[in-house]
Amino acid sequence: MDLSHSSNQASDAAADFDQTVKVRTPSAGAVYFNRYRLSRVLGRGGMGVVWLADDLKLERPVALKFLPSLIGLDPTAIKELKTETRRGLELSHPNIVRIYDFVDDDDEAAISMEFVNGKTLSELRATTDHGVFTTEQVAKWLPGVCDALDYAHFQRKVVHRDLKPSNIMAMSMDDTAKIADFGIARSISDTMQRLSISQLGVSGTLPYMSPQQAMGERPAPTDDVYSLGATIYELLSGKPPFYRGDIPSQLTSKIPSTMVERREELEIKASDQIPKEWEAVIAACLNKDPNLRPPSAGKLLELLGLRSTTNVTTQPYIQPAVQHKSRVPVYAAAAVAVLAAGAAYYFRSTTPQALPATSPALASTAAPAPALTPPPQTNAPAATVTPAPHPNPAAVQAAPPAPGPAAAMPTTADPAPAVIAAATPPAAGLAPDAPAAAAMPTQQGAPAPPAQPGQPAALAMPAAAGPALVTSPAPGTMIQPPVSEPPEGYWSIERIFPTPPQAGYSEAGRRHLLYEVQRILKEKSLYSSTQDGKEGKGTHNAIILYQAKNGLLPNGLLDGPTLASMALMDKPDAPEWKSPAPAVSSTSRKRSSPKEEPNLFQRAGKSIGRLFNRD
Numbered sequence: 344m345d346l347s348h349s350s351n352q353a354s355d356a357a358a359d360f361d362q363t364v365k366v367r368t369p370s371a372g373a374v375y376f377n378r379y380r381l382s383r384v385l386g387r388g389g390m391g392v393v394w395l396a397d398d399l400k401l402e403r404p405v406a407l408k409f410l411p412s413l414i415g416l417d418p419t420a421i422k423e424l425k426t427e428t429r430r431g432l433e434l435s436h437p438n439i440v441r442i443y444d445f446v447d448d449d450d451e452a453a454i455s456m457e458f459v460n461g462k463t464l465s466e467l468r469a470t471t472d473h474g475v476f477t478t479e480q481v482a483k484w485l486p487g488v489c490d491a492l493d494y495a496h497f498q499r500k501v502v503h504r505d506l507k508p509s510n511i512m513a514m515s516m517d518d519t520a521k522i523a524d525f526g527i528a529r530s531i532s533d534t535m536q537r538l539s540i541s542q543l544g545v546s547g548t549l550p551y552m553s554p555q556q557a558m559g560e561r562p563a564p565t566d567d568v569y570s571l572g573a574t575i576y577e578l579l580s581g582k583p584p585f586y587r588g589d590i591p592s593q594l595t596s597k598i599p600s601t602m603v604e605r606r607e608e609l610e611i612k613a614s615d616q617i618p619k620e621w622e623a624v625i626a627a628c629l630n631k632d633p634n635l636r637p638p639s640a641g642k643l644l645e646l647l648g649l650r651s652t653t654n655v656t657t658q659p660y661i662q663p664a665v666q667h668k669s670r671v672p673v674y675a676a677a678a679v680a681v682l683a684a685g686a687a688y689y690f691r692s693t694t695p696q697a698l699p700a701t702s703p704a705l706a707s708t709a710a711p712a713p714a715l716t717p718p719p720q721t722n723a724p725a726a727t728v729t730p731a732p733h734p735n736p737a738a739v740q741a742a743p744p745a746p747g748p749a750a751a752m753p754t755t756a757d758p759a760p761a762v763i764a765a766a767t768p769p770a771a772g773l774a775p776d777a778p779a780a781a782a783m784p785t786q787q788g789a790p791a792p793p794a795q796p797g798q799p800a801a802l803a804m805p806a807a808a809g810p811a812l813v814t815s816p817a818p819g820t821m822i823q824p825p826v827s828e829p830p831e832g833y834w835s836i837e838r839i840f841p842t843p844p845q846a847g848y849s850e851a852g853r854r855h856l857l858y859e860v861q862r863i864l865k866e867k868s869l870y871s872s873t874q875d876g877k878e879g880k881g882t883h884n885a886i887i888l889y890q891a892k893n894g895l896l897p898n899g900l901l902d903g904p905t906l907a908s909m910a911l912m913d914k915p916d917a918p919e920w921k922s923p924a925p926a927v928s929s930t931s932r933k934r935s936s937p938k939e940e941p942n943l944f945q946r947a948g949k950s951i952g953r954l955f956n957r958d
């Protein structure tokens with residue numbers, strides 16, 4: 344056996360391995376690529392050095408990011424990177440560091456980009472008194488960052504996949520924040536991964552990475568929402584959600600401490616408070632289940648009360664049938680906390696101007712009315728219309744165990760995986776014959792099969808093959824559509840029943856169902872008032888509260904999961920049903936004597952009438 348040969352092979356391998364970490368250390372004044380004169384080092388990252396340089400052709404300063412030597416030496420890698428970073432070059436947004444060019448010669452490759460006269464949020468955090476920012480400081484940068492993400496996600500269909508404090512730069516002159524490395528960080532690290540064995544098995548930086556990204560799933564905006572949550576978490580608490588020990592398993596199984604707890608753990612004595620709605624919203628961003636995260640960065644802003652509405656069209660998101668027990672309260676708590684704080688986007692963006700306030704009589708919490716007796720059914724046998732004993736909502740929606748081990752997970756087969764599939768428009772304005780659930784894609788974007796005859800389409804959705812370690816939608820999963828402002832400007836009965844079969848019910852049948860829903864909401868004291876004691880916001884918002892408290896997607900719609908959890912899913916259509924008290928018109932109300940208090944049925948009827956008629 345030729346040992347010297349094998350030892351030579353070993354040292355050759357070591358030499359090759361060395362190349363993966365060797366970065367060129369050019370000197371100031373040198374001209375690279377016949378165009379850029381180096382001025383000074385701006386910083387060093389995991390992949391190389393970034394220089395301030397003068398672009399001699401266009402006579403402007405640029406930041407020149409030298410790529411690892413291994414890439415510069417590999418023509419295939421260069422070709423791939425040129426192709427894959429093209430989308431990064433196309434991004435043009437005031438809050439995204441502009442990529443100018445991908446340059447290379449025989450020895451080196453670099454990316455020239457907009458020079459940002461400022462510091463990364465990671466660098467800035469290190470200069471703060473306690474190593475943390477206040478929410479007021481973060482709130483200055485956040486709108487720009489979220490705008491940039493929404494633009495990239497929904498207009499350019501690009502996901503960053505390496506969002507972290509060191510990839511967000513704040514300009515010195517003002518509070519503009521810019522996201523760096525958009526579209527290129529992932530490509531570079533993927534290329535390095537292919538060329539060498541020295542890199543992490545997945546692109547991105549683990550402590551900020553969503554469980555789905557860590558599993559190599561197809562990129563989605565919710566990956567960046569997770570990373571943004573992890574970034575904010577670090578900026579406010581000093582460390583990312585998981586930063587020591589076995590991070591991959593924590594990513595998939597552990598709920599991070601609250602930011603307040605993290606500050607205590609790190610003995611950070613900052614005097615500012617972290618508002619509870621920030622805790623709740625960041626916890627929602629860090630949800631293991633992407634469907635329970637805010638679906639876009641703009642929604643995150645709304646949830647934080649930093650913006651009232653968002654214009655972007657996001658992908659619909661699918662509510663898994665049953666969430667992991669420990670996760671349910673996270674989103675529910677988020678929604679409830681935010682609702683309570685008056686900062687919830689749901690109220691701002693979904694409460695139509697014309698939606699009348701709940702009738703004061705119904706809104707009263709001081710004197711809860713007795714439960715309404717179910718109205719007589721004229722067209723259905725009593726046995727059918729009497730609500731069955733309430734099934735356990737969890738059982739109704741129970742999903743079988745999450746599928747498959749990690750090995751069974753779909754891997755990223757897309758050659759340019761940072762590019763996301765076309766956003767599917769939300770279910771807004773769906774007609775009863777084009778039910779939202781049937782129109783929705785599965786989580787993997789596959790079209791949903793039509794509803795089975797005799798089975799509600801919402802119940803007929805196939806499982807979306809979810810990540811192995813996250814509870815996944817499964818056969819029997821019901822779909823909850825996202826909420827969006829009704830085009831009519833108010834919540835009509837067609838809008839509030841978005842999924843079959845109830846969407847196809849007769850008008851009387853829907854009124855009947857709504858009547859039942861209001862009875863349940865009232866019994867649970869949700870149909871009365873907001874938590875600050877002011878007048879309630881009507882049925883739609885009472886449904887939101889109900890959903891938030893029950894771990895459902897708080898969309899304010901009477902969709903399959905919501906009706907199922909109220910044990911109303913099986914109620915047959917009741918075309919002959921008549922409201923016990925017809926809606927009282929505003930004119931007749933005006934005419935009635937102030938002493939004549941409407942009875943309970945009248946109040947319920949009035950409320951239903953308002954919901955339908957904008958009265």
Ligand SMILES: Nc1ncnc2c1ncn2[C@@H]1O[C@H](COP(=O)(O)OP(=O)(O)OP(=O)(O)O)[C@@H](O)[C@H]1O
Nearest residue numbers: 385386387388389390393406457458459463509510
């Ligand atoms: N466009 C830019 N303008 C000004 N300075 C920059 C620019 N891009 C990067 N820098 C500076 O260079 C440093 C290194 O950036 P780089 O993107 O290589 O690393 P990183 O994002 O910190 O780490 P990683 O490579 O792991 O993502 C940054 O921390 C920043 O200070």
